[in-house]
Amino acid sequence: MGQSMSEKSLNAAGVSVEFSGLRALDNVSLTLSPAEIVGLIGPNGSGKTTLINAITGQVPLAGGRVTIGGDQISGLSPRRIALKGINRSFQIVRLFNNMTVVENVESSALAHGVSLRQAREKANTLLAEFSLSEKAEDLAGNLSYGDKRRVEIARALAADPAFLLLDEPAAGMNEAESETLLHILSELPRTRGLGLLIIDHDMGLIMRLCNRLHVLASGRTIAEGKADEVRKNPAVIEAYLGSEAANA
Amino acid sequence: MKRHLLTVAILGGLIVLLVLVNQWLGIRLYDRIATNLCISLVLVLGLQVFMGNSGILSFAHMGFMGVGAYTSAVLTIPAQMKGMALPDLYPFLQAVQVSPYLAIAAGGIVAALVAAALSYPLMRLSDAAAVITSFALLVVLYTVMTHWSQVTNGPRTLFGLPKATDLPLAAGVAILALIAALVFKESRTGRLLRASRDDETAAAALGAHIPSLRWRAFILAALFAGVGGALWGHFITSFSPKAFYLKETFLILSMLVIGGANTVTGAIVGTFIVTIAYESLRGFEGVLNEAKIMSNPVIGLTEIVLALAMIAVLALRPGGLFPTREIGALFGRKKTRQENAG
Structure with a gap:
């Protein structure tokens, strides 16, 4: 799946989302190319998670469309979107707590039609990559928060997605864990050719990891472009630090 | 894989032990209890296949047990008895009579087809919506069994099933059900269902x-229930639709919940x-009544x-006695830890 998808871009065009009349996303457009890492940043409540939910079909669109290589995926169920090659992690970790770590990772591959044996091999490889091999037979619900985050990312990768959308992947990790994660994530576009969209509040991690940044505030795009350019953008500074800081 | 084999060996061994102890004791009452226990195992394992793996409470299970029992009855009651046992039976079914073993399998298949x-x-x-609809399905199946007198003899007792179920047969089917539940x-x-x-x-x-x-699991669960129902029918040889309703539903639910719905070991x-407690309490009730201690x-x-036991388990250990891991995995983990420590 990764091969054929890798030539196509994920494109959200003019996406709007409403909750009971409240516009959570307003005409947001974002493109994620294969082998590219894009950071999606913005203050709390700016619509970052909502955009991931909209792309992955968890919330319906009030306007706009989402496509992969021109094929519309908006309107499809989350399951069908996953089968099109988009996988994700969640802001609040959603593991299968009564299953073992290795079963969690396998489940993603199994959902994509991989055989039980191949799924086990793939899961073991990923667990080794994420330094989780020793915890393979532990129940996922008993892991530390940082380990849960890593299992969730490994699980998403087991499906060999073309695009991976990570919602605060480093939340709850200590500095060393965060550094290891950064290294793993930075290698993914090269080794797997996948496009990575990352939400995180750790600006150090975002700046080091991302090719491009997309900044949301109050459900609207206020800036996008290369990390250095975006960081100096007055609208971004104002959104994060308030108008006084922007004028200083 | 070793852990799964260990689980089958331990749990299957428990069933075999039940048969051996019973044959050694040679008491008729215990034989009845042990056979009923093995039939309950088939039913509860079926419920575990759906409820344990999907997390959705199903009340409909006993309804499919009834489908299996009546299917097997219609296929096995001798033609000359059908005039009395099923006076309204459709003419094309009157001459049908197959082996009870074939009919037990047919009971499972028909229950599975109805479920599908x-x-x-x-x-x-x-x-909640899933639970309520499963309850509604039980009511529908019970109502059909109570009123479809051409097949079930209506609310009246249906009699004349050949006695074909004994303890070795029930135990053999229970072991097959154990293996099938683990494989599933x-x-x-x-x-993916557990996920x-x-x-x-x-x-x-x-x-x-x-x-x-969920659908696949529900069909497999109904297959177990249908086979269990047919086995029970050929053990008891006469029954009415009320044998497949609320009291019995509560009983098998309590077995699964107390043991732990998520695991085959729990089932x-x-x-x-629950069977041992149930039979002991029934005996105790009988002793109290014979002694006339109460007015x-x-x-x-x-x-x-x-x-009360179910409430206590739900309050103190919501996942039941075996909430997450099969018994083979528990033994395997202990051994691995000891090896690591050594």
């Missing part, structure tokens, strides 16, 4: 088709514990104690 035809729309539902749990469908049980949103986001997974252990006869003590 009725349940797919219900599999899209979750939480570890299959692709079982694993959806733990987190439906995350499972769907991975690409799992949850209604389809087996819960069935053993009025003691009725319902068994059900009340079972209900």
Whole structure:
């Protein structure tokens, strides 16, 4: 799946989302190319998670469309979107707590039609990559928060997605864990050719990891472009630090 | 794999031990209890296949037990007895008479087909809606059994089934059910279904088709229930629709919940514990009534104690006695830890 998808871009065009009349996303457009890492940043409540939910079909669109290589995926169920090659992690970790770590990772591959044996091999490889091999037979619900985050990312990768959308992947990790994660994530576009969209509040991690940044505030795009350019953008500074800081 | 084999060996060994002890004792009452226990194992394992793996409470299970029992009855009651036992039977079924063993298999298949035809729309539902609709399905099946006198003899007792179920047969089917439940749990469908049980949103986001997974489990559960019902019919040889309703539903639910719905081990252990407790309490009730200790006869003590036990388990250990791991995995882990420590 990764091969054929890798030539196509994920494109959200003019996406709007409403909750009971409240516009959570307003005409947001974002493109994620294969082998590219894009950071999606913005203050709390700016619509970052909502955009991931909209792309992955968890919330319906009030306007706009989402496509992969021109094929519309908006309107499809989350399951069908996953089968099109988009996988994700969640802001609040959603593991299968009564299953073992290795079963969690396998489940993603199994959902994509991989055989039980191949799924086990793939899961073991990923667990080794994420330094989780020793915890393979532990129940996922008993892991530390940082380990849960890593299992969730490994699980998403087991499906060999073309695009991976990570919602605060480093939340709850200590500095060393965060550094290891950064290294793993930075290698993914090269080794797997996948496009990575990352939400995180750790600006150090975002700046080091991302090719491009997309900044949301109050459900609207206020800036996008290369990390250095975006960081100096007055609208971004104002959104994060308030108008006084922007004028200083 | 070793852990799964260990689980089969331990739990299967428990069933074999039951048969051997019973044959050694040679007491007729114990034979009846042990046979009923093995039939309950088939039913509870069926419930575990759906409820344990999907996380959805199902009340409909006993209805499919009834479908299996009546199917097997219609196929096996001798033609000359059908005039009395089933006076309204359709003419084309009057001459039908097959081997009880074939009919037991047919009971399972018909129950599975009925489940397949009725349940797919219900599999899209979750939480309370799913539970309520499964209860409604039980009511529908019970009402059909009570009123379809051409096949069931209506609310009256249906008699004349050949006695074909004995302890070795029931125990053999229970062991097959044990293996099938474990194989299903570890299959692709079982694993993805368990994933959806733990987190439906995350499972769907991975690409799992949850209604389809639930549907497959529901059909397999109905197959178990149908076989269990037919086995029971050929053990008891006469029954009426009320044998497949609320009291019996509560009993098998308590077996699964007390043992632990998420595991096959829980289903087996819960069935053993509740059956032993149930029979002991019934005996105790009889002793109390014979001794006339109370001014009025003691009725319902068994059900009340079972209900209290279920409440206690749900309050103190919501996952049951074996909430997450099979017994083979527990032994395997202990051994691995000891090896690591050594």
